[in-house]
Amino acid sequence: MQSPSVPKKQLLALAIGALFTAALAQAQTAPVADDPQSTVVVTGTRVAKRTVLDTTAPVDIISAEALKVGGVTEISQALSVALPSLNFPRPGMTDGTDTIRPAALRGLAPDQTLVLVNSKRRHASSLVNLNGTIGRGSAAVDLNTIPSAIVKNIEVLRDGASAQYGSDAIAGVINLRLRTDRDGGEAVIGYGKRITEYSFSPVPRPADATWGAGPSERKRRDGANANFSVWKGLPWGESGHVTIAAEYKDQKHTERSGYDTRQQYPRVNGAYDPREQTIERFNAWYGEPELKQSTFFVNAGNTLAGGVKVYGWSSYQKREGKGSGFFRRALQDNNTLAIYPDGFLPFIAPEVDDFSATGGVSWTVGDWELDSSIGYGKNKMDYTIENTLNRSLGASSKTVFNAGGFSYDQLTYNLSGVRQLEVGLASPLNVALGFEARREGYKLEAGEPDSWRNGGVLLPNGQPTASGSQVFPGFLPSDASNNHRNAYSLFADLEANLTPDLLASAAVRGEHYSDFGNNWSGKLAGRYSVTPAFALRGSVQNGFRAPSPQQQNFSSISTIFISGTPYEVGTLKPTSGAAQALGAKPLEAEKSVNFSLGAVAKLGKGSLTVDAFHIKIRDRIVLSENLTADNVRLYLNQQGFTGISGGRFFINGVNTTTKGVDVVLNYPYVSPQLGKFDFTVAGNYTDTKVTKLPVTAQLSALSPAPVLFGRVNVLVYEQGSPKTKFTASSNWSLGDWGATVRATRYGKVLTPDANPARDHVSSAKTLVDVEGRYAISKRLSVALGADNLFDQYANPYPAALNASGNVPSSNYSPFGRSGRFVYARLNYTL
Numbered sequence: 001m002q003s004p005s006v007p008k009k010q011l012l013a014l015a016i017g018a019l020f021t022a023a024l025a026q027a028q029t030a031p032v033a034d035d036p037q038s039t040v041v042v043t044g045t046r047v048a049k050r051t052v053l054d055t056t057a058p059v060d061i062i063s064a065e066a067l068k069v070g071g072v073t074e075i076s077q078a079l080s081v082a083l084p085s086l087n088f089p090r091p092g093m094t095d096g097t098d099t100i101r102p103a104a105l106r107g108l109a110p111d112q113t114l115v116l117v118n119s120k121r122r123h124a125s126s127l128v129n130l131n132g133t134i135g136r137g138s139a140a141v142d143l144n145t146i147p148s149a150i151v152k153n154i155e156v157l158r159d160g161a162s163a164q165y166g167s168d169a170i171a172g173v174i175n176l177r178l179r180t181d182r183d184g185g186e187a188v189i190g191y192g193k194r195i196t197e198y199s200f201s202p203v204p205r206p207a208d209a210t211w212g213a214g215p216s217e218r219k220r221r222d223g224a225n226a227n228f229s230v231w232k233g234l235p236w237g238e239s240g241h242v243t244i245a246a247e248y249k250d251q252k253h254t255e256r257s258g259y260d261t262r263q264q265y266p267r268v269n270g271a272y273d274p275r276e277q278t279i280e281r282f283n284a285w286y287g288e289p290e291l292k293q294s295t296f297f298v299n300a301g302n303t304l305a306g307g308v309k310v311y312g313w314s315s316y317q318k319r320e321g322k323g324s325g326f327f328r329r330a331l332q333d334n335n336t337l338a339i340y341p342d343g344f345l346p347f348i349a350p351e352v353d354d355f356s357a358t359g360g361v362s363w364t365v366g367d368w369e370l371d372s373s374i375g376y377g378k379n380k381m382d383y384t385i386e387n388t389l390n391r392s393l394g395a396s397s398k399t400v401f402n403a404g405g406f407s408y409d410q411l412t413y414n415l416s417g418v419r420q421l422e423v424g425l426a427s428p429l430n431v432a433l434g435f436e437a438r439r440e441g442y443k444l445e446a447g448e449p450d451s452w453r454n455g456g457v458l459l460p461n462g463q464p465t466a467s468g469s470q471v472f473p474g475f476l477p478s479d480a481s482n483n484h485r486n487a488y489s490l491f492a493d494l495e496a497n498l499t500p501d502l503l504a505s506a507a508v509r510g511e512h513y514s515d516f517g518n519n520w521s522g523k524l525a526g527r528y529s530v531t532p533a534f535a536l537r538g539s540v541q542n543g544f545r546a547p548s549p550q551q552q553n554f555s556s557i558s559t560i561f562i563s564g565t566p567y568e569v570g571t572l573k574p575t576s577g578a579a580q581a582l583g584a585k586p587l588e589a590e591k592s593v594n595f596s597l598g599a600v601a602k603l604g605k606g607s608l609t610v611d612a613f614h615i616k617i618r619d620r621i622v623l624s625e626n627l628t629a630d631n632v633r634l635y636l637n638q639q640g641f642t643g644i645s646g647g648r649f650f651i652n653g654v655n656t657t658t659k660g661v662d663v664v665l666n667y668p669y670v671s672p673q674l675g676k677f678d679f680t681v682a683g684n685y686t687d688t689k690v691t692k693l694p695v696t697a698q699l700s701a702l703s704p705a706p707v708l709f710g711r712v713n714v715l716v717y718e719q720g721s722p723k724t725k726f727t728a729s730s731n732w733s734l735g736d737w738g739a740t741v742r743a744t745r746y747g748k749v750l751t752p753d754a755n756p757a758r759d760h761v762s763s764a765k766t767l768v769d770v771e772g773r774y775a776i777s778k779r780l781s782v783a784l785g786a787d788n789l790f791d792q793y794a795n796p797y798p799a800a801l802n803a804s805g806n807v808p809s810s811n812y813s814p815f816g817r818s819g820r821f822v823y824a825r826l827n828y829t830l
Helices: 006-027 064-068 075-082 391-396 549-553 577-581 630-638 711-719
Strands: 059-063 113-117 151-157 172-178 185-199 217-236 240-251 290-303 309-324 347-365 368-386 401-421 429-445 481-499 502-513 517-531 534-545 556-562 565-572 590-603 606-623 644-671 675-692 724-734 737-746 749-751 760-762 765-775 780-787 821-829
Touching: 059 064, 059 075, 064 075, 064 151, 075 151, 217 290, 217 821, 401 549, 429 549, 481 549, 556 644, 577 630, 577 644, 630 644, 675 711, 711 749
Parallel strands: 113 172, 565 644
Antiparallel strands: 059 151, 151 172, 185 217, 185 821, 217 240, 240 290, 290 309, 309 347, 347 368, 368 401, 401 429, 429 481, 481 502, 502 517, 517 534, 534 590, 556 565, 590 606, 606 644, 644 675, 675 724, 724 737, 737 765, 749 760, 765 780, 780 821
């Protein structure tokens, strides 16, 4: 429950974090059995056996054990609680983004982080985020298509790497490394639900209302989440492996709406309808969607005669989501009383199919270690709109519609070679050369006619009504498209110790895209060992992100009526005639310049890293404002587009500067009496400023000139994510017992409005997660825990910002809006 006592809860949470810090200080002279500093990484370097603290850029490692801790077993959520630099907001009532949610690294866009699986590029989702959320306009990789059971560990490179890996690697790289087990396995069953109480600001009812004012807080027991996963290692010949994993998830929705005090029914003989006193006024789903998700993953490899190694992996996931829109009251023009006499809550129910398959071979020719692979991935999203209607069809309207959908696919071929040369330096010169060819495709399919057409049934006042299925009109045949592009790249990567204490690396990459042209990226990085226990590191580079096919080709047009005349409005392709009449151009690549400088200190078996970064991006691709003012419509009519009233489109032109610092302190401690402890204290500060906004000559000539990228979108970039995030955690084990305690403090976030007086600030919040574990036998263990133990929520909106009562808090909350989650888990070793 959100109440005046919350600061006490925050103080308790911070006290827990302080205890971790104190324990760290006391632990620095204690003996430790394990050495995490010896962990070898493969991300950000092509040198074999490079350890985590010896790289030129910061790399975080999240182990398989860490992924299992917690009640919500999503990869994105696990990364969010493990990495202060990564945020995973959980927006609601945002169409497809309820089902495919983006994660963002270092305050940049979700699609400015490259995702790899076993160091190979992963395909993106087909969804482009269009609503008012973090990542608006982005089409990013859906990390949650990968089951945590198949993951050996995750390496997160917190540095730009376009010269090493290509497009998208501006903020960094997330590399999921898969299990390679020949035996063993584990089955996990988990179940949990939300046990919570939240508060909100009631909206004043009409002065003459016959119904009550309603409550200002609400207890909920919902959001049940059942999860089953299993992985098993199988032998393949004498040295090979076949590791399989499967996962099933069934998540029920959560309801965090406010109390709808508005009039619901038409008046009866001038008086309020008696049903106003009995209708359920908590009438919206605002929170977690319903999900049913089945995932299968297999990873295999073997060494053949002559030392040739073959490898491959494949995955498939089916996800069925269900989220809601705003409640349609019985009296509203977009309702038909003959179908829904009490109003209706429309549902958006996407079905997502995700498939991938990669195969490769590695071999040795002389001193060269060669690798060749080919991979294919596809993400398909189809929309079914339920419990709705097409108001223009009247009482004969259907209530379920196929609204169409889209798909994205990627075919990638890689060939690379690595060798070492003795050139008189303090170490051999590591040389890596490579070639990549990639084909990408994006297809958009129209919905059934009733999902988008206007049936001609008029409102009681004789005016036309909206076309298509309520909450999500289907895609029109004119939206449909099928487009492809090709990209080719060459890269070279050098790394060596110039002196025993100075490690240096250089990389260069050239790329050619069939749709927008060429790009060159370069990177210089170094690490200097001041002492065996202290080093400085840094890098300078330029990077890029190619415009995605989703941004280039997405289109969603609907028909509206202005004074009885139909007009088309919606999201226009940048290459469409109407968009280009407003100044749109074919999209170009975003360009970045990154600087980083950091320090690494080894504290016995522990470590402290501090890394500052400065990232300048120009010509960021953004989704414009909705340009629907009367002068825009008149201008389009003058240009010959008589049936279009305006719209929005993707455009280059926003420049930003992002700077900040990451601090990570790790320390393991082992005591025969107290057990084994792993302590982590980490923090991130990120500040983004928008330094340039897009303009077009066509719009600038209008009076008044419409704004292409307005105040709300600028402030979402600058203040929509917390500038600070701190975590303190401890993992403990002794004999059959184990426990994890973690405190995460999220800084304040702003929910901006076009009117500054309506801006809303959610203050900083501290969430505490706890879990206890007990090994019942050598094979069977049980865990009990709670995420968000103290039931924290973002500050509720004032009533003036929630006129419908459906949305009582901000979608920019960095930790969602569903409250405490209590769970139990059984683990069985196979």
